[in-house]
Amino acid sequence: MSETRHNWTKEEILEIYNKPFMELLYEAATVHRLHHDPNVVQVSTLLSIKTGGCSEDCGYCPQAARYHTDIEGNDLMSVQQVKAQALRAKSTGSSRVCMGAAWRNVKDGEEFDQVLEMVRTINKLDMEVCCTLGMVTENQAKRLAEAGLYAYNHNLDSSEEYYKEVISTRGYQDRLDTIDNVRKTNVTVCSGGIIGMGESIEDRAGMLVALSTLNPQPESTPINALVAVEGTPLEDQKPVSIWDMVRMVATTRIVMPETQVRLSAGRTQMTREGQAMCFFAGANSIFAGDKLLTTPNPDVNEDMEMFAVLGMKPQKPFTKKVQPKTVEAAESQFEALGEKPKWTRPEHIIERNEAAKAKAKTLK
Ligand code: SAM
Numbered sequence: 420m421s422e423t424r425h426n427w428t429k430e431e432i433l434e435i436y437n438k439p440f441m442e443l444l445y446e447a448a449t450v451h452r453l454h455h456d457p458n459v460v461q462v463s464t465l466l467s468i469k470t471g472g473c474s475e476d477c478g479y480c481p482q483a484a485r486y487h488t489d490i491e492g493n494d495l496m497s498v499q500q501v502k503a504q505a506l507r508a509k510s511t512g513s514s515r516v517c518m519g520a521a522w523r524n525v526k527d528g529e530e531f532d533q534v535l536e537m538v539r540t541i542n543k544l545d546m547e548v549c550c551t552l553g554m555v556t557e558n559q560a561k562r563l564a565e566a567g568l569y570a571y572n573h574n575l576d577s578s579e580e581y582y583k584e585v586i587s588t589r590g591y592q593d594r595l596d597t598i599d600n601v602r603k604t605n606v607t608v609c610s611g612g613i614i615g616m617g618e619s620i621e622d623r624a625g626m627l628v629a630l631s632t633l634n635p636q637p638e639s640t641p642i643n644a645l646v647a648v649e650g651t652p653l654e655d656q657k658p659v660s661i662w663d664m665v666r667m668v669a670t671t672r673i674v675m676p677e678t679q680v681r682l683s684a685g686r687t688q689m690t691r692e693g694q695a696m697c698f699f700a701g702a703n704s705i706f707a708g709d710k711l712l713t714t715p716n717p718d719v720n721e722d723m724e725m726f727a728v729l730g731m732k733p734q735k736p737f738t739k740k741v742q743p744k745t746v747e748a749a750e751s752q753f754e755a756l757g758e759k760p761k762w763t764r765p766e767h768i769i770e771r772n773e774a775a776k777a778k779a780k781t782l783k
């Protein structure tokens with residue numbers, strides 16, 4: 420079994436990424452087989468529990484309030500609604516529910532208490548629960564852990580250098596600090612990024628340096644292909660080529676041998692053959708369900724058909740780590756601290772973000 424290294428350099432990663440395609444595929448597939456069952460895929464269902472109206476300026480995101488996108492915003496869902504959706508996801512073969520909220524960071528109060536109740540409810544359905552709620556403090560991470568959270572998703576999204584070209588309302592260090600806060604608990608870390616935002620291959624390698632030098636490395640790494648949504652600053656980006664996607668998946672697999680590499684946004688643009696190449700290159704997880712957070716995703720039945728063709732089986736919940744215990748709200752050891760953490764707000768100017776904000780919504 421190859422060792423997990425935490426000292427990958429950008430040069431080494433670039434060398435891997437740029438290998439002749441077949442050599443890269445073979446090497447990644449070899450590492451994959453040493454660490455995982457290549458016929459098993461972890462299936463998660465995304466649930467947008469609070470949609471749109473976000474204060475941030477992430478250039479890729481249709482949920483940022485300042486851009487003129489066509490999404491339907493929603494207040495926080497009820498625990499009952501979430502339970503019904505989780506049961507549906509379970510019945511269609513998902514082992515994990517990932518709840519996303521269009522928040523900059525978690526704020527203590529009624530809404531967070533409601534999210535904690537959602538975590539308890541889904542964990543009691545014997546499904547893995549993941550949340551992606553923006554930045555969290557150590558105390559908030561501990562409360563999520565106590566409720567029974569299995570994973571927390573917080574993407575680095577790009578290299579530190581290119582991050583500044585995409586987002587001006589928070590810094591890379593805020594992301595790293597949140598991951599650190601999650602690491603102070605038993606909750607596993609899900610962190611990856613997006614390709615196709617106009618970044619260079621060096622930036623892709625830079626992101627993989629940042630992720631692979633975390634110790635421990637993230638247990639799950641989503642690789643998203645940008646979904647270029649009309650009205651966002653990145654609306655005109657060209658679709659990512661399948662070759663770039665496979666190279667990124669393969670390189671991630673080689674530098675992070677134990678992580679579950681998640682083939683994330685952008686699958687509607689990929690053929691089955693393209694996705695099969697990604698699985699061969701080491702992807703072993705997907706988001707299932709006809710919607711990601713706000714954009715389309717392949718139909719569950721199509722995915723199940725694809726798995727049947729490939730002879731792949733969905734992973735059972737808690738295969739990699741035991742199910743966390745849920746502590747009820749009344750027995751909780753932690754209380755809301757009402758902290759006002761000093762997350763940064765660099766507010767440097769990103770021309771294309773400013774332009775997208777200023778643009779009037781064009782009627783189709
Ligand atoms: N608000 C929280 C945050 O930013 O951490 C959680 C939700 S946010 C939508 C989660 C992730 O979705 C982002 O970090 C990004 O990787 C991904 N994402 C958002 N919009 C995307 C798009 N248009 N294409 C691909 N990935 C996207």
Ligand code: DTB
Binds near residue numbers: 641683684710
């Ligand atoms: C991740 O890396 N990708 C997912 C999940 N983690 C939260 C989100 C993809 C969002 C794509 C755009 C949308 O549907 O709004």
Ligand code: SF4
Binds near residue numbers: 475476480482523553
């Ligand atoms: Fe808000 Fe998250 Fe979208 Fe950024 S990625 S605008 S923080 S929902």
